Amino acid sequence: QSALTQPRSVSGSPGQSVTISCTGTSSDVGGYKYISWYQHHPGKAPKLMIYGVSNRPSGVPDRFSGSKSGNTASLTISGLQAEDEADYYCYSYAGSYTWVFGGGTKLTVL
């Protein structure tokens, strides 16, 4: 149950796009379509942004998109806005009713 690998930090200017990667193994990310992404502002509850690799819950802007290739999932945020600055976590099913999070990525909007 090792944490999935995410970059510790990414940054971009308002209006730009950034992509956050999430690398696992064939036993988690590569083996299932159950990949989701969460936005976490310190002191608040995390918020679901993407589920099932690429689906957005109601109310999440279409600037947020997800994809997967092999053992790596990705979250892309286009048209960066100041309020997007937060920590982002990927999360994958790992079989036998166990799950694993990524280590988290701090997004800074310059």
Add this chain to the structure above:
Amino acid sequence: QVQLVESGGGVVQPGGSLRLSCAASGFTFSSCGMHWVRQAPGKGLEWVTFIQSTGGNDHSADSVKGRFTISRDISKNTLYLQMNSLRAEDTAVYYCVKDKHGDFSLDYWGQGTLVTVSS
């Protein structure tokens, strides 16, 4: 609307026990799987444990297996986390989280309760 309200956090000595509760409302609690997720100070999110809608066996991370037990009381719409043999590394904010049926994502989170393990 969906609400998850945790309680029971506090300071406990190493080796001690604590039971967290999570009062659920706004959805059919008996039909949903539920998780506990934690975040240690300055660290990332860590999945802790899961219980299916039907109850039965719980499923836990290796870091807490044999020490933590998740359970639920359908009549009270309440989720529990019994934590035994607590260690300093269990210090964290503990979140009660609803499983989104069908895709294993986490669609509703409580605000969290802080557990501090210290002598």
